[in-house]
Amino acid sequence: MSTTAIHGIGSMGGAILDALVAEAAGAAGGGEVLAVVRRAEQAEQLRDRLQGTRASVATTEEAAAAADLHLVAVKPYSVADVLEAIAPSLRPGAVVVSLALGVTNADLAAHLPEGTAVVRAMPNTPARVGQGMVVLSPGETVTDEQLGLVRAALAATGRTLVLPESQQDAAAALSGSAPAYFYLFVEAMVDAGVARGLTRADARELATQAALGAGTMLRETGEEAAVLRAQVTSPGGSTAAALARLEAHGLRHAVADAITTCADRSAGR
Ligand SMILES: NC(=O)c1ccc[n+]([C@@H]2O[C@H](COP(=O)([O-])OP(=O)(O)OC[C@H]3O[C@@H](n4cnc5c(N)ncnc54)[C@H](OP(=O)(O)O)[C@@H]3O)[C@@H](O)[C@H]2O)c1
Known part of the structure; x- marks a missing residue:
């Protein structure tokens, strides 16, 4: 069973968290979910809300050490901070998925240990009700098994579609927005x-x-x-x-x- 960390519980990260938490226990991709936030007040609120679910609040360091899959849902300008914080203790074989507009696989790889599996993704907010779309563009080192893990973990948010990275901007316009x-x-x-x-x-x-x-x-x-x-x-x-x-x-x-x-x-x- 895999562990998924969501970094940033704002509009998009919150939508994905809600979908994963609502997913019936034992459904495909079911596993532990770690919600990473940076404000103590938000952590406190989330802790209450997530009680009795498969999700819990974790620090960046705890998430880095435990997660097989990282969903980075912070603003594009904060992605590098998150990557640099998780890089030193990333698990071998872990996959890092960025949901940030305009952040490329090359940008992601530049802040992570060499060979780390990275995926550029474009989600949309109907993920919250299980009717979202996530357009995935896997980086070169991502294996079929790792892509399968990403798709299974996101299944509760709706659909996924794999497209070349060159089509991410069109996907942002036709799906994200x-x-x-x-x-x-x-x-x-x-x-x-x-x-x-x-x-x-x-x-x-x-x-x-x-x-x-x-x-x-x-x-x-x-x-x-x-x-x-x-x-x-x-x-x-x-x-x-x-x-x-x-x-x-x-x-x-x-x-x-x-x-x-x-x-x-x-x-x-
Ligand atoms: N919203 C959409 O419809 C949509 C669609 C497609 C893609 N996206 C992408 O999704 C990403 C997030 O967008 P959003 O609309 O969800 O933004 P948002 O509502 O501002 O959420 C971003 C969250 O990230 C948190 N954060 C920032 N730095 C962090 C860190 N180092 N560790 C943990 N949490 C951190 C922020 O916390 P604070 O509250 O403490 O600042 C905030 O809760 C963006 O990159 C955007 O391009 C969004």
Whole structure:
């Protein structure tokens, strides 16, 4: 049974911790989880929250000595500090996964003993409810067994997809940041529904279920989005009229521009 350390329990690390803690005991990848935080007050709160779960609070040094898998979930500028703190007592064969935007496998390797297995990863926050996506780009020394360990440990957070590191910036734009695009769309729908006389709670219920239903249809039917959209669009009907307004306002262009900008930003351009 492997031990997983999560360094940094903020928005992303907290989402992953929640998913791992919620995972049924004995599920694939089940093992001890160590949460590493740097503020005593946060450690105290976490200790209470994690009581009776498979997770506990640990110091960086304890985590370095015990974990087979390290998930580094701090801001990109703090990744080097964490790596340098765990490097001296890293277990042989341990895998270090960075979830930080723009931090490359070469950056990771530079702060760790030679040959350490490193993986650059791009997660997203629906991990919290087991519906996340983690895009994994393993470094050169990562074995199939080590990659299997990473995928098994993350299984409770949702899906994983292995892509070349050169595609991480596109993945950040299409996956890491993408939940925010959908939230903005739902926010706009709810406001429009309220303007049309619905209560905010009813508008939220309708828009949320439409988002969930559409996502589930995409996943379960395997159909192209354009095909599913056509199925809701009667010729000359009200949906066609609504879609025409979205196109007239440049939705497709806005989405393409947003995703290109996001990918460029994550590439540091
Ligand atoms: N949020 C997202 O949707 C998302 C999506 C994809 C990727 N990411 C990546 O995930 C990483 C974390 O982002 P975030 O949004 O979760 O940031 P965040 O909410 O600011 O969380 C970062 C956490 O790291 C802690 N921390 C900093 N240095 C530490 C250290 N040396 N040891 C232990 N803990 C330390 C911070 O603690 P303090 O509170 O004490 O400062 C904070 O709780 C980033 O690199 C980001 O690029 C995030």
